[in-house]
Amino acid sequence: MKRNCLNCSAPYDVDLNKCPYCGTSYFDMSAIDIDLHEPFYLKIKMKGYYITQLVIPTITDIEFHAESVDAISHGRKVMTVQTGISVSTNISFEAVQNGKNEIVRIEKE
Numbered sequence: 866m867k868r869n870c871l872n873c874s875a876p877y878d879v880d881l882n883k884c885p886y887c888g889t890s891y892f893d894m895s896a897i898d899i900d901l902h903e904p905f906y907l908k909i910k911m912k913g914y915y916i917t918q919l920v921i922p923t924i925t926d927i928e929f930h931a932e933s934v935d936a937i938s939h940g941r942k943v944m945t946v947q948t949g950i951s952v953s954t955n956i957s958f959e960a961v962q963n964g965k966n967e968i969v970r971i972e973k974e
Contacts, residue, residue, distance in 0.1 A: 899924055904961055910974065917970040920958035928953040 867876050870884040877884045882891055897905060899922050908917045932949040935942045960968050 897922060899956075906963075907958055913974045915972045915974060917972070918958070918960040918968070919963040920960050922956055922958050925955045925957050928955070 868879050869875065870877055870887060870889055872889040873884060873887040875884060875886040877886070879891070879893060882893075883889065884891070902921050902923070904919050904921050906917060907920045908915055910916075930949070930951045930953070931947050933945045933947050936944045936946060962968055
């Protein structure tokens with residue numbers, strides 16, 4: 866499947882997980898239906914090791930942040946301008962035992 870990079874707009878293959886033109890990394894979680902709370906395997910690389918867990922995802926919260934600046938003319942506020950707008954999506958993963966009674970698997974790279 867082809868998509869366009871959100872950073873540089875170049876077409877890239879989603880199986881690459883990274884835009885070959887600008888190097889922007891992508892982590893597509895659209896295959897995970899967080900509402901169903903179905904476990905899936907999560908594998909991450911950290912400090913020369915691969916950590917694999919069977920996890921159940923939950924969105925803990927979505928936070929919207931914005932700062933505003935008032936524009937003043939002749940002593941009166943004429944408008945408010947939004948600046949510094951950001952959104953934080955906080956997802957947690959709860960590990961569950963897999964069929965081999967493992968809670969986590971750690972393997973050297």
